[in-house]
Amino acid sequence: MNDTSSSPENAPPAAPFAAGPPHIVLAGRPNVGKSTLFNRLIRSRRAITHDRPGITRDRMEGIVRRNGLPAYVVVDTGGVTLDAHAAVTEGPETLRGFEEDILRQTETALLAAAGVALVVDGRDGLLPLDEYLAAHLRRKGLPALCVVNKVDGVEREDELTAEFHSLGLPVIAVSAEHGYNMPLLAEALAELAGRDDKPAAEDARHNAVLRLAMLGRPNAGKSSLVNALSGEERMIVSSIAGTTRDSVDVRFVRNGQAYVFVDTAGVRRRARITDSVEKYSVSSALKSSGKADVTLLVLDATEGVSQQDKRLMDLLDTRKIPFLVLVNKCDMAPRAALKQLEKNIRAMLAFCPHVPVLPVSAKTGLDLRKIVPLAEKIHKECRVRVPTGRLNRAMEEVLARHQPPVIKRARAKFYYLTQAETAPPTFVFFVSDPERVPENYARYLERALRQLFGIVHAPMRLRLRPSHKKKQ
Numbered sequence: 498m499n500d501t502s503s504s505p506e507n508a509p510p511a512a513p514f515a516a517g518p519p520h521i522v523l524a525g526r527p528n529v530g531k532s533t534l535f536n537r538l539i540r541s542r543r544a545i546t547h548d549r550p551g552i553t554r555d556r557m558e559g560i561v562r563r564n565g566l567p568a569y570v571v572v573d574t575g576g577v578t579l580d581a582h583a584a585v586t587e588g589p590e591t592l593r594g595f596e597e598d599i600l601r602q603t604e605t606a607l608l609a610a611a612g613v614a615l616v617v618d619g620r621d622g623l624l625p626l627d628e629y630l631a632a633h634l635r636r637k638g639l640p641a642l643c644v645v646n647k648v649d650g651v652e653r654e655d656e657l658t659a660e661f662h663s664l665g666l667p668v669i670a671v672s673a674e675h676g677y678n679m680p681l682l683a684e685a686l687a688e689l690a691g692r693d694d695k696p697a698a699e700d701a702r703h704n705a706v707l708r709l710a711m712l713g714r715p716n717a718g719k720s721s722l723v724n725a726l727s728g729e730e731r732m733i734v735s736s737i738a739g740t741t742r743d744s745v746d747v748r749f750v751r752n753g754q755a756y757v758f759v760d761t762a763g764v765r766r767r768a769r770i771t772d773s774v775e776k777y778s779v780s781s782a783l784k785s786s787g788k789a790d791v792t793l794l795v796l797d798a799t800e801g802v803s804q805q806d807k808r809l810m811d812l813l814d815t816r817k818i819p820f821l822v823l824v825n826k827c828d829m830a831p832r833a834a835l836k837q838l839e840k841n842i843r844a845m846l847a848f849c850p851h852v853p854v855l856p857v858s859a860k861t862g863l864d865l866r867k868i869v870p871l872a873e874k875i876h877k878e879c880r881v882r883v884p885t886g887r888l889n890r891a892m893e894e895v896l897a898r899h900q901p902p903v904i905k906r907a908r909a910k911f912y913y914l915t916q917a918e919t920a921p922p923t924f925v926f927f928v929s930d931p932e933r934v935p936e937n938y939a940r941y942l943e944r945a946l947r948q949l950f951g952i953v954h955a956p957m958r959l960r961l962r963p964s965h966k967k968k969q
């Protein structure tokens with residue numbers, strides 16, 4: 498990793514006219530798509546665009562807003578308006594002139610910049626002028642990232658971005674024309690600008706309804722739990738006329754926060770089901786989970802874990818559905834039996850040790866008050882978004898603590914770490930050769946990331962993608 502490119506402490510002192518929102522400069526060869534990108538960034542945020550003649554001929558600036566507030570100014574350094582493309586393809590003798598022209602324009606813009614996006618063309622591949630510009634930016638020590646444009650879809654992302662990792666800058670693949678990955682880029686640029694206001698966005702969503710699914714075989718105590726949890730605070734029990742019993746939602750409000758138990762038809766049924774081994778449908782259970790933010794799987798402490806429960810746990814895990822396990826009717830189980838049952842459940846959850854197992858009793862009220870806060874915590878962890886700079890510093894630290902093992906006389910080299918998604922948090926390592934990263938090392942990486950970023954109970958994805966060797 499090129500530390501100097503991402504650490505703000507290496508940035509030059511702010512230029513005198515940099516007051517107000519920080520500036521992010523789009524730099525790059527002609528024809529890579531800078532103005533398309535500029536327009537997309539501006540338009541997608543409905544900001545004001547204005548020409549600012551005088552500094553350079555056709556430099557453009559526009560304010561990018563996030564959460565209604567000006568977050569940063571994006572600056573298009575302007576294309577070279579001569580027949581630049583033709584000249585660049587003509588050969589090295591004309592290249593120098595363009596380098597100078599581009600650098601001069603970029604230079605002026607950089608005076609006020611908080612960060613730079615070096616835009617390159619994924620279809621052209623890495624060209625000498627890209628390398629030249631990247632080296633120039635590295636020398637400046639400004640926070641920078643490499644935007645690989647014209648990646649018109651996820652299919653060829655790895656292939657089109659691979660060689661750009663050698664520039665030593667964080668790489669993001671986008672399509673300015675089709676909008677691919679633009680939210681990720683907007684966020685990365687905000688982060689470069691030092692105004693990553695994601696937390697404010699999270700706050701805004703804080704009061705959204707938290708959707709819960711309560712699963713488990715008949716008689717496990719689901720309806721008792723729903724009733725106990727929604728209790729007096731229950732506001733509406735909505736049953737949509739004309740639909741099946743399966744679409745009944747129970748809504749309630751607690752401490753100003755709204756919750757919904759989805760698909761509680763089976764749950765609310767008061768009629769006694771005597772056959773406790775009656776099968777519940779795994780596919781309809783998964784469907785309910787799909788409608789919820791967090792799934793609560795209820796087991797019966799007096800019955801143990803059925804095959805169906807086990808299958809469901811495996812499926813929830815492989816589908817990365819956030820869930821927790823409630824062991825209900827604890828009041829009925831002798832202490833030793835309960836301990837043994839918990840041990841069995843933990844063993845079944847060996848591949849997802851992050852899943853919480855909570856013994857409760859709907860009857861006595863034991864630990865019921867822990868359930869909703871725990872679900873909330875899981876939901877919050879699912880939405881964790883770690884800034885790229887922090888991720889890569891963490892990666893260095895984690896690798897230093899335990900080196901990757903030597904496999905067939907070599908170690909895998911880790912170049913870069915990025916968070917591709919939230920819900921669940923998905924981290925992508927760019928690695929020289931992923932086959933040299935054994936399962937247990939991948940698990941070590943996951944544990945380390947979980948610890949560093951407080952993702953304790955939520956599911957998480959970790960991906961290893963092949964990437965080319967760095968040149969430096």
Ligand code: GDP
Nearest residue numbers: 527528529530531532533576647672673674675
């Ligand atoms: P600039 O000179 O760097 O400002 O580049 P422009 O924004 O003018 O774009 C150069 C050419 O690339 C134009 O023909 C654009 O339509 C095209 N282009 C820009 N972005 C994309 C993209 O994401 N995918 C594809 N396929 N073409 C693009």
Ligand code: GDP
Nearest residue numbers: 715716717718719720721764826829858859860
């Ligand atoms: P559901 O079919 O999963 O909705 O289960 P119910 O909520 O209808 O509960 C099935 C039976 O177990 C009922 O007779 C409940 O009174 C009883 N039950 C539920 N939770 C508990 C508990 O924590 N302790 C005890 N002793 N009985 C419970």
